[in-house]
Structure formats: structure tokens, C-alpha cells
Amino acid sequence: MVQAALADAGYPGRVLVACSGGPDSLALAAVAAYFGRRGHVDGHPVSVGAVVVDHQLQAGSGAVAAAAATALRELGLSPVQVRTVDVAPTGMGPEAAARDARHAALAAVAEENGATAVLLGHTLDDQAEQVLLGLARGSGTRSLAGMRPVRGHLLRPFLGLRRAETLEICTVEGLDPWHDPSNADPAFARSRTRVEVLPVLEDKLGPGVAESLARTASILQFDADYLEDVANDTFTRLLERSGTDLSLPEAALRELAPAVRFRVIARAAAAVGGQQPGYQRLLAAEALLRRQGSAGPVELPGGVSVYRLSLAQLDAAEQTAPTGVPRGGARCGKLVFRPQKPPQE
Known part of the structure; x- marks a missing residue:
């Protein structure tokens, strides 16, 4: 699997x-x-090093990181670095904050060492848990698509491997892995999914549930990629800018398939500095297209206001509505996205 991942990269x-x-x-x-x-x-030359990220979230984390580094050096990896990070609250939860800090550290160490690929040890079980959590949260296609085998410089060669198989590898290699106590802590949704939910599903529905969930993620990755490509191309074609504001023509938005329309609206919010809107906020923004006259604003995460601007309010120079859209206050000419705070220079 590692060989195939490096070949693909x-x-x-x-x-x-x-x-x-x-x-x-x-x-x-x-x-x-x-x-x-x-x-x-x-036949292609390769050198393999390692990095251990100490999140400092548990007592004794420094000793765990040092022991891991020793084991890695004994395996022959070089260089081996321990990188200590501070996990700052982000409002997205402790797991997301730790992931952001870890990925930043990995990117920095990779750049320092001239590495163009970083291997991550996520398994098929991790992928299945990710899909289940997405289902429980009512997430969209992108979330249900789970983790990517390749995302930029990050490679996940073990996404087709079960967790039990990694334990077998450690046993065969004579390795003594550390078992993170947080993985069994019921305070975390992922831990409850791992310890309680998946085993029950396997027991009640039969073996193969984890594989089916991971297969679902693989299928949805293709769907999500296609829809995002279409949405990005559509967004680029439709967007108009005026200072820090961004606008999209109402008539063109109405003609889009809903799956593309929602993605274009989310892309517009991101383009002015916003965060990924939840489903209910996207519904609220999209509903502006069905209002009469000017309407809004609808507030989106990350400090973005979206409102509709009627044709009656557009300056004469901006009156470029698509053919078939009557001019006047009864119809909206544009959906406007405005950052509540101008971006800092």
C-alpha cells in the first residue's frame, strides 16, 4: 500500500x-x-524520515513523544523530529483544533526537510468512523466522502487496512505501540463511535459494515469532486466584484441545479472571507431568491452578510440583467455577499 501510494504521488x-x-x-x-x-x-530513490507532534494535551505527552521518536530511529528512519505545538481554541472543537495545529507542524517540518510527501496512518476503521459521524451530523457529500487517500502533500496509504492489521504489523515487527487513552474516552463522539457504535453495527448487521462505509466514502469522493468542479467553474463564470463585495446574478442562480446552486453560494461566502455555512444557513441564503424586492441580510459564518439587490436599486451602469428578467423592484437582480469587516491589508 505504501509502495502504491508513493507511486501515485x-x-x-x-x-x-x-x-x-x-x-x-x-x-x-x-x-x-x-x-x-x-x-x-x-527504482526511484527515496529517503524516509519522521515527525512526532506533541500536542501537550495529556500529562506525560512529552515522554510519549520521546519514546515514539526512539522507536522510529531504531527502525532506521532519519531524520526524526519531535515538534511541540500549542493547541489554541478555534470554536470548531478540540479535535479540529488539534488537527489544525498538527497539520501546520507537519507542513513546517516537511518544508524544512525538503519533503514533498507526509504519510498519515489513518485506517479503514478511521474512515468508517468519519462517515458515521458525518451521517450523525447531517453533513453533506463532502463530509460523507471522508478522508482522501491523497490531499496535497498528505498521503494515507492505510485507508484500505483494518486497525487490527496494524496491530499485527506491530507484533510481527516487535514494536510496542502506545495506546492513546482518549480513544476510549466516551467524552469524545469519535471515541463513542469507535468503542460503542461500530461494534454494535457489526454485531447486528453482520461483518463488513466498516468496509461498506469506507466504500461509500470512496464513491462519494468522485461525486463530490465532480460537483465541486462544476460549482467552481460556474462561480468563476458568474461572479462580479465591487470593492470588497461580491455578487451573483439572480436569474443565473435560479437556473442552476440545487446541488450546484448551494455550492456556488457557499463558494461565494468563502471568497469574501467566510466559513463553510451549515445547511440551514445555506437554505436561508438561497431563500432570498424567492423573496420580492430587496431582502436580507442573512448572516453566514465568518462574518459574511448576504442580501438580494433589486433591479430598481441598481445603478444605471449596473443594469445588465440577463435576457428575460424584467426590470423593476419586483425582481431581484443580484445576490450580494459582503464581509462585515473589510479584509486586513
Whole structure:
């Protein structure tokens, strides 16, 4: 799996393994170390190092990170770095805050070492949990598509491997992985999904539930990619800018399929500095298209206001409504997205 991932990534010459010391990432490090010792993958030169991120969220985390680094050096990985991070609250929850801090650290270490690929140890079980959490939250296609095998410089070679198999790799390699106590802490939704929900589903519905959930994610990744490509192209074609404001013509938005229209609205919000809107906020913004005259604003996450501007309010120079849209206050000419605070220089 590692060999295939590196081939798909174009055979990066310098690779880092992100390792917490847990069984998944330690097993990944052991497999990657094999190619590092050989010095090549399919005849392409490769060197393999590692980075351990200490989030400082648990007592003794420094000792855990140091032990992981020792194990990685014994596997032959070089260089091995421990990077300590401060996890700042982001309003998106502790897991998201830790992930953001970790990814920033991984990107920094990769740049410092000239690595063009970072291997992450997520497994099929992690993917299944991700899909279940997305379902429970009522998320859209992008969330249900789960984690990507490749996302920029991040590679996840073990997404087709079960967690039990990484434990077997550690046993065969004589490794003693660290077991994160938070993985069994019922305070976290992901831990409850892992310890309580998935085992019940496997028991009641039969084996193969995790594989089916992961397969669903793979299918939805293709759908999500296609819809986002269409939405991005449509957004680029329709957008109009005036200072810090961005606007989209109402008539063109009305003609779009709902799956594309909602994505275009979300893309517009992001383009003026907003965050990904939830479904209810997207519904509220999209509903402006069915109002009479000028309406709004609807507030979207990240400090974005969206409102509709009627044709009667447009300046003469801006009266470029598409053919078939009658002029006058009874119809809206544009959906306008405005940042509540101008972007800082």
C-alpha cells in the first residue's frame, strides 16, 4: 500500500511519516522504513524520515513523544523530529483544533526537510468512523466522502487496512505501540463511535459494515469532486466584484441545479472571507431568491452578510440583467455577499 501510494504521488524523493507512537502510525513507519532502508521505490530513490507532534494535551505527552521518536530511529528512519505545538481554541472543537495545529507542524517540518510527501496512518476503521459521524451530523457529500487517500502533500496509504492489521504489523515487527487513552474516552463522539457504535453495527448487521462505509466514502469522493468542479467553474463564470463585495446574478442562480446552486453560494461566502455555512444557513441564503424586492441580510459564518439587490436599486451602469428578467423592484437582480469587516491589508 505504501509502495502504491508513493507511486501515485509521483515517487517523492524525500518522505516523512507522521507518527504518534500509536499502532497505526507506528506500523506505517515500519513499512515505510523498509523502503527507506532499500533507498528506492520501484527504482526511484527515496529517503524516509519522521515527525512526532506533541500536542501537550495529556500529562506525560512529552515522554510519549520521546519514546515514539526512539522507536522510529531504531527502525532506521532519519531524520526524526519531535515538534511541540500549542493547541489554541478555534470554536470548531478540540479535535479540529488539534488537527489544525498538527497539520501546520507537519507542513513546517516537511518544508524544512525538503519533503514533498507526509504519510498519515489513518485506517479503514478511521474512515468508517468519519462517515458515521458525518451521517450523525447531517453533513453533506463532502463530509460523507471522508478522508482522501491523497490531499496535497498528505498521503494515507492505510485507508484500505483494518486497525487490527496494524496491530499485527506491530507484533510481527516487535514494536510496542502506545495506546492513546482518549480513544476510549466516551467524552469524545469519535471515541463513542469507535468503542460503542461500530461494534454494535457489526454485531447486528453482520461483518463488513466498516468496509461498506469506507466504500461509500470512496464513491462519494468522485461525486463530490465532480460537483465541486462544476460549482467552481460556474462561480468563476458568474461572479462580479465591487470593492470588497461580491455578487451573483439572480436569474443565473435560479437556473442552476440545487446541488450546484448551494455550492456556488457557499463558494461565494468563502471568497469574501467566510466559513463553510451549515445547511440551514445555506437554505436561508438561497431563500432570498424567492423573496420580492430587496431582502436580507442573512448572516453566514465568518462574518459574511448576504442580501438580494433589486433591479430598481441598481445603478444605471449596473443594469445588465440577463435576457428575460424584467426590470423593476419586483425582481431581484443580484445576490450580494459582503464581509462585515473589510479584509486586513
